[in-house]
Amino acid sequence: ETGVTQTPRHLVMGMTNKKSLKCEQHLGHNAMYWYKQSAKKPLELMFVYSLEERVENNSVPSRFSPECPNSSHLFLHLHTLQPEDSALYLCASSQETTDLFEGNTEAFFGQGTRLTVV
Amino acid sequence: GQNIDQPTEMTATEGAIVQINCTYQTSGFNGLFWYQQHAGEAPTFLSYNVLDGLEEKGRFSSFLSRSKGYSYLLLKELQMKDSASYLCAVMDSNYQLIWGAGTKLIIKP
Numbered sequence: 001e002t003g004v005t006q007t008p009r010h011l012v013m014g015m016t017n018k019k020s021l022k023c024e025q026h027l028g029h030n031a032m033y034w035y036k037q038s039a040k041k042p043l044e045l046m047f048v049y050s051l052e053e054r055v056e057n058n059s060v061p062s063r064f065s066p067e068c069p070n071s072s073h074l075f076l077h078l079h080t081l082q083p084e085d086s087a088l089y090l091c092a093s094s095q096e097t098t099d100l101f102e103g104n105t106e107a108f109f110g111q112g113t114r115l116t117v118v
Numbered sequence: 119g120q121n122i123d124q125p126t127e128m129t130a131t132e133g134a135i136v137q138i139n140c141t142y143q144t145s146g147f148n149g150l151f152w153y154q155q156h157a158g159e160a161p162t163f164l165s166y167n168v169l170d171g172l173e174e175k176g177r178f179s180s181f182l183s184r185s186k187g188y189s190y191l192l193l194k195e196l197q198m199k200d201s202a203s204y205l206c207a208v209m210d211s212n213y214q215l216i217w218g219a220g221t222k223l224i225i226k227p
Binding site for chain 2 (some may be wrong): 004040041042043045048056078088096105106108109110111112
Protein backbone atom coordinates (compact mmCIF):
# COMPACT_ATOMS: atom_id res chain seq x y z
CA GLU A 1 0.00 0.00 0.00
CA THR A 2 1.19 3.49 -0.75
CA GLY A 3 1.82 5.76 2.23
CA VAL A 4 -0.86 8.37 1.49
CA THR A 5 -3.88 7.53 -0.65
CA GLN A 6 -6.34 10.04 -2.07
CA THR A 7 -9.65 9.44 -3.80
CA PRO A 8 -10.96 10.29 -6.27
CA ARG A 9 -8.05 11.10 -8.60
CA HIS A 10 -10.24 13.25 -10.82
CA LEU A 11 -13.49 15.07 -10.06
CA VAL A 12 -15.72 17.29 -12.17
CA MET A 13 -18.51 19.02 -10.31
CA GLY A 14 -21.06 21.72 -10.90
CA MET A 15 -21.24 24.82 -8.76
CA THR A 16 -24.32 23.55 -6.94
CA ASN A 17 -22.97 20.07 -6.19
CA LYS A 18 -21.71 18.68 -2.91
CA LYS A 19 -18.78 16.28 -2.99
CA SER A 20 -16.06 15.03 -0.65
CA LEU A 21 -12.38 14.27 -1.11
CA LYS A 22 -10.88 11.47 0.93
CA CYS A 23 -7.34 10.95 2.21
CA GLU A 24 -5.90 8.02 4.12
CA GLN A 25 -2.38 7.61 5.50
CA HIS A 26 -0.75 4.35 6.54
CA LEU A 27 2.44 5.83 7.98
CA GLY A 28 1.45 6.33 11.61
CA HIS A 29 1.93 10.08 11.33
CA ASN A 30 0.36 12.52 13.80
CA ALA A 31 -0.37 15.40 11.41
CA MET A 32 -2.32 15.69 8.17
CA TYR A 33 -2.70 18.55 5.71
CA TRP A 34 -4.80 19.74 2.80
CA TYR A 35 -3.03 21.78 0.14
CA LYS A 36 -4.28 23.50 -3.00
CA GLN A 37 -1.93 23.54 -6.00
CA SER A 38 -2.73 25.89 -8.88
CA ALA A 39 -0.62 26.22 -12.00
CA LYS A 40 2.60 28.17 -11.49
CA LYS A 41 1.72 29.09 -7.91
CA PRO A 42 3.21 27.90 -4.62
CA LEU A 43 1.43 25.20 -2.72
CA GLU A 44 -1.27 26.83 -0.59
CA LEU A 45 -1.81 25.32 2.82
CA MET A 46 -5.54 25.05 3.52
CA PHE A 47 -5.88 23.03 6.70
CA VAL A 48 -3.64 21.36 9.25
CA TYR A 49 -4.72 18.72 11.71
CA SER A 50 -2.37 17.74 14.50
CA LEU A 51 -3.43 14.83 16.69
CA GLU A 52 -6.88 15.11 15.07
CA GLU A 53 -7.32 18.72 16.21
CA ARG A 54 -7.50 21.46 13.60
CA VAL A 55 -4.70 23.92 14.26
CA GLU A 56 -4.63 25.98 11.08
CA ASN A 57 -7.10 26.96 8.40
CA ASN A 58 -5.41 29.92 6.73
CA SER A 59 -8.65 31.81 6.04
CA VAL A 60 -10.06 29.25 3.64
CA PRO A 61 -13.60 30.00 2.37
CA SER A 62 -16.37 28.18 4.22
CA ARG A 63 -17.33 26.31 1.04
CA PHE A 64 -14.40 24.04 1.97
CA SER A 65 -15.03 22.06 5.14
CA PRO A 66 -12.47 19.60 6.54
CA GLU A 67 -13.10 16.60 8.74
CA CYS A 68 -10.57 14.45 10.56
CA PRO A 69 -12.33 11.52 12.27
CA ASN A 70 -9.07 9.86 13.32
CA SER A 71 -5.33 10.17 12.80
CA SER A 72 -5.39 8.10 9.61
CA HIS A 73 -8.25 9.74 7.72
CA LEU A 74 -8.92 13.21 6.43
CA PHE A 75 -11.80 14.52 4.36
CA LEU A 76 -12.45 17.73 2.49
CA HIS A 77 -16.14 18.44 1.98
CA LEU A 78 -16.95 20.70 -0.95
CA HIS A 79 -20.15 22.66 -1.63
CA THR A 80 -21.16 25.55 -3.88
CA LEU A 81 -17.67 25.87 -5.31
CA GLN A 82 -16.57 28.45 -7.87
CA PRO A 83 -14.72 27.86 -11.14
CA GLU A 84 -11.60 29.46 -9.62
CA ASP A 85 -11.52 26.60 -7.11
CA SER A 86 -10.46 24.29 -9.93
CA ALA A 87 -7.01 22.99 -8.97
CA LEU A 88 -5.05 19.99 -7.75
CA TYR A 89 -5.88 19.24 -4.11
CA LEU A 90 -3.11 17.43 -2.29
CA CYS A 91 -3.24 15.66 1.03
CA ALA A 92 -0.07 15.16 3.03
CA SER A 93 0.97 13.69 6.36
CA SER A 94 4.02 14.04 8.57
CA GLN A 95 5.33 13.23 12.01
CA GLU A 96 5.39 16.56 13.82
CA THR A 97 8.35 17.13 16.06
CA THR A 98 10.27 20.08 17.43
CA ASP A 99 13.51 18.10 17.32
CA LEU A 100 14.98 19.37 14.06
CA PHE A 101 17.76 16.81 14.11
CA GLU A 102 15.54 13.82 14.64
CA GLY A 103 15.06 13.41 10.92
CA ASN A 104 11.95 11.96 9.31
CA THR A 105 10.18 15.31 9.48
CA GLU A 106 9.36 15.43 5.80
CA ALA A 107 5.80 15.44 4.53
CA PHE A 108 4.50 12.59 2.41
CA PHE A 109 1.98 13.51 -0.25
CA GLY A 110 -0.89 11.69 -1.86
CA GLN A 111 -1.32 11.68 -5.63
CA GLY A 112 -3.88 14.46 -5.42
CA THR A 113 -7.38 15.04 -6.73
CA ARG A 114 -7.64 17.05 -9.93
CA LEU A 115 -10.81 19.09 -9.37
CA THR A 116 -12.66 20.90 -12.13
CA VAL A 117 -15.62 23.11 -11.25
CA VAL A 118 -17.95 23.81 -14.14
CA GLY B 119 5.77 38.77 4.71
CA GLN B 120 7.22 35.38 4.02
CA ASN B 121 8.67 34.67 0.62
CA ILE B 122 10.43 31.87 -1.22
CA ASP B 123 11.99 32.66 -4.60
CA GLN B 124 13.17 30.17 -7.18
CA PRO B 125 13.45 30.36 -10.98
CA THR B 126 10.32 29.45 -12.89
CA GLU B 127 11.97 27.26 -15.48
CA MET B 128 15.43 25.92 -16.37
CA THR B 129 16.74 23.85 -19.26
CA ALA B 130 19.74 21.52 -19.17
CA THR B 131 21.31 18.79 -21.25
CA GLU B 132 21.31 15.08 -20.49
CA GLY B 133 24.53 14.10 -18.71
CA ALA B 134 25.27 17.65 -17.56
CA ILE B 135 25.02 19.35 -14.15
CA VAL B 136 22.35 21.87 -13.12
CA GLN B 137 22.00 24.04 -10.03
CA ILE B 138 18.56 25.24 -8.91
CA ASN B 139 18.67 28.17 -6.51
CA CYS B 140 16.25 29.10 -3.77
CA THR B 141 16.26 32.25 -1.64
CA TYR B 142 13.97 32.76 1.30
CA GLN B 143 12.71 35.34 3.76
CA THR B 144 10.70 33.76 6.53
CA SER B 145 9.75 34.42 10.13
CA GLY B 146 12.14 31.99 11.72
CA PHE B 147 13.89 29.00 10.23
CA ASN B 148 13.54 25.38 11.19
CA GLY B 149 14.93 23.72 8.10
CA LEU B 150 14.69 23.72 4.32
CA PHE B 151 13.28 20.96 2.14
CA TRP B 152 13.58 20.11 -1.53
CA TYR B 153 10.88 18.08 -3.26
CA GLN B 154 10.59 16.68 -6.78
CA GLN B 155 7.24 16.64 -8.55
CA HIS B 156 6.69 14.95 -11.90
CA ALA B 157 3.75 16.21 -13.93
CA GLY B 158 0.48 14.84 -12.61
CA GLU B 159 2.13 13.17 -9.64
CA ALA B 160 2.64 13.83 -5.93
CA PRO B 161 5.67 15.76 -4.69
CA THR B 162 8.33 13.42 -3.30
CA PHE B 163 10.94 14.32 -0.71
CA LEU B 164 14.53 14.81 -1.87
CA SER B 165 16.49 16.50 0.90
CA TYR B 166 16.43 18.39 4.20
CA ASN B 167 18.99 20.93 5.41
CA VAL B 168 18.93 22.53 8.84
CA LEU B 169 22.65 23.30 9.27
CA ASP B 170 24.89 25.23 6.87
CA GLY B 171 26.73 23.19 4.32
CA LEU B 172 26.30 20.55 1.69
CA GLU B 173 24.26 17.37 1.99
CA GLU B 174 24.97 14.77 -0.68
CA LYS B 175 22.67 11.96 -1.74
CA GLY B 176 23.87 10.16 -4.82
CA ARG B 177 23.45 12.37 -7.88
CA PHE B 178 21.61 15.03 -5.86
CA SER B 179 23.17 17.48 -3.39
CA SER B 180 21.61 20.33 -1.43
CA PHE B 181 23.41 23.30 0.05
CA LEU B 182 22.29 25.76 2.71
CA SER B 183 23.54 29.12 3.92
CA ARG B 184 21.30 30.40 6.70
CA SER B 185 23.07 33.76 6.96
CA LYS B 186 22.32 34.43 3.28
CA GLY B 187 18.84 32.89 3.25
CA TYR B 188 19.97 30.75 0.36
CA SER B 189 19.93 27.16 -0.78
CA TYR B 190 20.60 25.29 -3.97
CA LEU B 191 19.86 21.85 -5.30
CA LEU B 192 22.59 20.38 -7.48
CA LEU B 193 21.76 17.60 -9.89
CA LYS B 194 24.64 15.74 -11.55
CA GLU B 195 24.75 13.35 -14.51
CA LEU B 196 21.32 14.47 -15.57
CA GLN B 197 18.92 11.87 -16.91
CA MET B 198 15.75 12.39 -18.92
CA LYS B 199 13.71 11.16 -15.93
CA ASP B 200 14.96 14.19 -13.94
CA SER B 201 12.60 16.36 -15.99
CA ALA B 202 10.21 17.55 -13.28
CA SER B 203 9.39 20.50 -11.06
CA TYR B 204 11.60 21.05 -8.02
CA LEU B 205 9.97 22.66 -5.00
CA CYS B 206 11.81 24.50 -2.26
CA ALA B 207 10.08 24.80 1.13
CA VAL B 208 11.14 26.37 4.42
CA MET B 209 9.81 25.43 7.83
CA ASP B 210 9.14 28.65 9.73
CA SER B 211 9.16 29.41 13.45
CA ASN B 212 5.69 27.87 13.79
CA TYR B 213 6.93 24.65 12.17
CA GLN B 214 4.76 25.33 9.12
CA LEU B 215 6.08 24.84 5.60
CA ILE B 216 6.32 27.88 3.33
CA TRP B 217 6.56 26.81 -0.30
CA GLY B 218 8.16 28.26 -3.40
CA ALA B 219 6.28 28.10 -6.71
CA GLY B 220 8.65 25.45 -8.03
CA THR B 221 11.24 25.32 -10.80
CA LYS B 222 10.32 23.37 -13.91
CA LEU B 223 13.43 21.58 -15.14
CA ILE B 224 13.51 20.52 -18.79
CA ILE B 225 16.17 18.02 -19.83
CA LYS B 226 17.14 17.88 -23.49
CA PRO B 227 18.99 14.99 -25.16
